[in-house]
Amino acid sequence: METFLFLFEMLGTIAFAASGAVLGVRKGLDVFGVCFLGLTTACGGGMVRDVLLGNTPPAAFQNPTASAVAVVTSLIMFLSGVRHLLMGNQRRYDLFMLLMDSAGLGIFTVMGVRVVWNCVEAPSLYLLVFVGVLTGVGGGLLRDVMAGDMPYIFVKHIYACASLVGAVICGVLRQPAGEMTAMLAGAAAVFAIRCLSAHYRWNLPHPNA
Template identity: 40%
Template structure:
């Protein structure tokens, strides 16, 4: 629970900072923070038929994300200077959310590959919605090793279950893989391949 809330704060802070850079008002900053933090989990629950979504039934999640948004609005210069800490917390939160989402999907008896895709969506969904609301191409589709890290961590969960390991092992190993890939990618400035400039000549 504590680790999830740390990740929630990191996700909410990233959404709120993006809203501040876009010069949104206080309400907009809080909404973007909530959307980034809770969007992936809401998509998961909608896909799995869980109504109402879990994060909308648990006040600590809503309160934590909302308070983070308000804090970023008033103290965004100080928060921006904590970039490394926010990135680390974001990596941990991504790992926990992805593996927890995959586990939840497996518990709802969906195929393993579907569970992995849902787990990945939990990690990247909120950020994608944030970017769409800001009229930007989602960052996970154009920059950084993010969705790939999420999918890699998600795949560990059904493999651990297939090997007969307790759920906690899948969560720990999958989360550790996500964090490792994210931190190495940030350190080495890795990005997914993009098309080379230019194109075929018109005939």
């Protein structure tokens, strides 16, 4: 189980770091800015979660593994060959961002739920979902604000709602189905909802609709 959790978290870290770094490249940041944006996207949500739960210093400061993976991923995204591959085609760029951001969102949403289960005695479903969504969307929110964009959570296809559904599924299934099954089901639900909403252009109501 520990190996699964480590690999699962690293996959989410790589996905979110890649999305942050590629956005930094698109914004014309230098290599430090690209790495910082990738690192913030990968670790920001978890840091906010840990501070909220009183787990200080945050896990990102106690174990440098996730930070190192995020920085290495960002450096790879900064390589000229990768930059040209993704920046030369808008459709390819959009697809890459969708897949990476959706994977990171799903994984960190359920990781947030798991952290609450392990550090809070008899947590309510509301707390599980709240912290799960905060962990999932936190890094992307910081990324978009730092890059000067309107955050995905406010404008993109069913973003926070996908995280909310995944957190509910994970929280409800944990006891009857087991931790691993609940986390995989919750993350898969987030990923599927995000991809389907992008493909079919599902959006929440807004004033200009």
